[in-house]
Amino acid sequence: MSQPANQPMILIENVSKYFGSFRALDRVNLRVEAGEVLMIIGPSGSGKSTLLRCINHLEVPDAGRIVVDGITVSNNEAHINAVRAEVGMVFQRFELFPHLTVLENICLAQQKVRRRSRQESEQIAWQLLEKVGIPEQAHKHPGQLSGGQQQRVAIARSLAMQPKIMLFDEPTSALDPEMIKEVLDVMLALAAEGMTMVVVSHEMGFARNAANRVVFMDQGRIIEQGPPEAIFGDPQHERTKLFLSRILH
Amino acid sequence: MAIEHDQIMASRPGVTWRTGLAQFPWWFLIITSIITIMALRIIFDPIYRDIFTTILQGLGVTLYVTVVSFSLSLLLGLVLGLGRVAKNPLLRNLAITYIEFIRGVPMLVLIFTISFAVVPLVARTFGLPNNAVSLTTRAIIALVLIYGAYIAEIFRAGIESIGRGQMEAARSLGMSRVQAMRYVVLPQAIRNVLPALGNDLIAMLKDSSLVSVLGVREMTQVARLSVSTSFRYEETYFILTLFYLTLTLILSLLLQVLQRRMRAKG
Numbered sequence: 001m002s003q004p005a006n007q008p009m010i011l012i013e014n015v016s017k018y019f020g021s022f023r024a025l026d027r028v029n030l031r032v033e034a035g036e037v038l039m040i041i042g043p044s045g046s047g048k049s050t051l052l053r054c055i056n057h058l059e060v061p062d063a064g065r066i067v068v069d070g071i072t073v074s075n076n077e078a079h080i081n082a083v084r085a086e087v088g089m090v091f092q093r094f095e096l097f098p099h100l101t102v103l104e105n106i107c108l109a110q111q112k113v114r115r116r117s118r119q120e121s122e123q124i125a126w127q128l129l130e131k132v133g134i135p136e137q138a139h140k141h142p143g144q145l146s147g148g149q150q151q152r153v154a155i156a157r158s159l160a161m162q163p164k165i166m167l168f169d170e171p172t173s174a175l176d177p178e179m180i181k182e183v184l185d186v187m188l189a190l191a192a193e194g195m196t197m198v199v200v201s202h203e204m205g206f207a208r209n210a211a212n213r214v215v216f217m218d219q220g221r222i223i224e225q226g227p228p229e230a231i232f233g234d235p236q237h238e239r240t241k242l243f244l245s246r247i248l249h
Numbered sequence: 250m251a252i253e254h255d256q257i258m259a260s261r262p263g264v265t266w267r268t269g270l271a272q273f274p275w276w277f278l279i280i281t282s283i284i285t286i287m288a289l290r291i292i293f294d295p296i297y298r299d300i301f302t303t304i305l306q307g308l309g310v311t312l313y314v315t316v317v318s319f320s321l322s323l324l325l326g327l328v329l330g331l332g333r334v335a336k337n338p339l340l341r342n343l344a345i346t347y348i349e350f351i352r353g354v355p356m357l358v359l360i361f362t363i364s365f366a367v368v369p370l371v372a373r374t375f376g377l378p379n380n381a382v383s384l385t386t387r388a389i390i391a392l393v394l395i396y397g398a399y400i401a402e403i404f405r406a407g408i409e410s411i412g413r414g415q416m417e418a419a420r421s422l423g424m425s426r427v428q429a430m431r432y433v434v435l436p437q438a439i440r441n442v443l444p445a446l447g448n449d450l451i452a453m454l455k456d457s458s459l460v461s462v463l464g465v466r467e468m469t470q471v472a473r474l475s476v477s478t479s480f481r482y483e484e485t486y487f488i489l490t491l492f493y494l495t496l497t498l499i500l501s502l503l504l505q506v507l508q509r510r511m512r513a514k515g
């Protein structure tokens with residue numbers, strides 16, 4: 001899709017989301033430029049996941065507008081599918097398909113959505129397994145893999161759709177400490193390649209090494225945002241300071 | 250913990266021996282003994298042998314009705330189960346209405362109602378004579394309509410046992426709801442409900458005896474007809490019981506083997 005140079009990859013305008021009478025997102029505005037790595041931090045229940053899930057329409061905003069790569073996310077099924085095809089998502093709990101092998105996990109949507117042949121999809125799957133460093137696990141089932149390996153397969157599965165944007169919702173928080181690095185390394189490599197990424201995570205190492213911008217959310221609102229040095233080194237708002245003092249010990 | 254336990258067991262051999270006795274499936278031995286004793290009588294007692302061969306003539310119909318009805322119930326149950334979890338409120342409510350309706354009426358009453366009221370009514374609307382549908386076919390229709398509702402609830406439970414995250418992961422890869430259901434949720438759901446479906450197959454085998462009230466010549470009906478002229482109640486009904494017991498036992502053993510194999514495969 002050709003687009004004007006000033007058009008952001010993701011545009012979020014005045015988005016609100018309610019669960020019953022509870023306001024999970026409160027008039028959120030956010031722009032993510034192509035190639036940018038954006039990190040979202042904030043206390044539990046502040047709406048980070050909800051915001052991320054609105055971007056690929058897993059949650060439907062009650063108000064406001066979201067434009068992804070020039071496509072307005074609406075209830076129109078075709079638009080939703082068009083957006084989802086451009087947006088990969090990685091979940092905290094991996095959500096690999098347990099009844100399929102690693103290779104089949106990576107091939108399924110390629111074949112059913114992208115209509116690629118078996119041969120072509122497997123070729124892409126092998127390349128991606130090399131990239132995330134676990135080609136030897138291709139014929140195992142997810143249950144036989146460690147958490148870190150599963151999450152790397154999940155990333156490969158998303159990348160197989162050749163998305164323009166990758167969303168990560170706490171990709172390392174279900175992992176044992178010794179496995180966090182192997183997943184972060186894959187994410188760092190992806191960032192270095194210029195992938196547009198929105199990452200909900202409290203991994204400071206990743207924030208310092210890869211994030212262009214950090215957004216702090218609380219109670220469904222964006223409280224402040226800026227480069228990682230600024231947010232972590234010199235937070236402006238009380239709530240940000242309080243939150244950071246808790247997670248940085 | 251485990252080691253401690255093992256050590257105690259090793260130091261007191263009597264305990265292992267006694268737990269062994271308690272663990273042994275005595276019930277299985279008792280039931281197979283009963284079956285064996287009955288089998289011996291059938292082999293050596295001509296009266297028993299006669300009744301046995303008579304009831305044996307109904308075995309084919311019993312198995313036929315069970316297998317055909319169960320296969321079709323699986324299809325109906327799957328459709329109803331999918332309707333039960335559909336997003337569309339019309340579909341969902343239609344499915345729920347049907348399921349609740351069936352589950353609220355005794356099976357025997359439903360067999361009468363479906364065979365002697367619903368089927369003739371439908372036949373008449375299509376301009377067919379009342380007896381256009383054979384009794385065996387009516388029996389199968391009744392069992393399918395009844396079991397479809399029960400099996401629908403099994404499929405629903407199976408689908409709901411798969412976490413929401415699986416559907417979301419599939420959807421976020423661009424799959425439609427139907428694709429996600431077909432390739433991701435259902436295969437896992439079906440695997441989870443296989444034991445429950447196995448139980449329903451056994452239940453169907455037993456409930457197929459109910460269609461004897463329609464005069465379908467399955468085992469129970471054959472036995473009833475035979476008794477009405479021979480008056481050998483004891484022999485006939487013991488042997489009939491033996492037939493069902495043997496069949497359900499074989500079936501549940503087969504299902505267990507199947508399940509163990511599937512689990513070994515992972």
Ligand SMILES: Nc1ncnc2c1ncn2[C@@H]1O[C@H](COP(=O)(O)OP(=O)(O)OP(=O)(O)O)[C@@H](O)[C@H]1O
Nearest residue numbers: 019020022024042043044045046047048049050051
């Ligand atoms: N489907 C839902 N139904 C009702 N309430 C929900 C639902 N999803 C989220 N919420 C509520 O919305 C609020 C924001 O949830 P969200 O998951 O976005 O928070 P979060 O910032 O990701 O928190 P965490 O760090 O715990 O993951 C929470 O209070 C949560 O309880």
Ligand SMILES: [Mg+2]
Nearest residue numbers: 048049050169
């Ligand atoms: Mg969250």
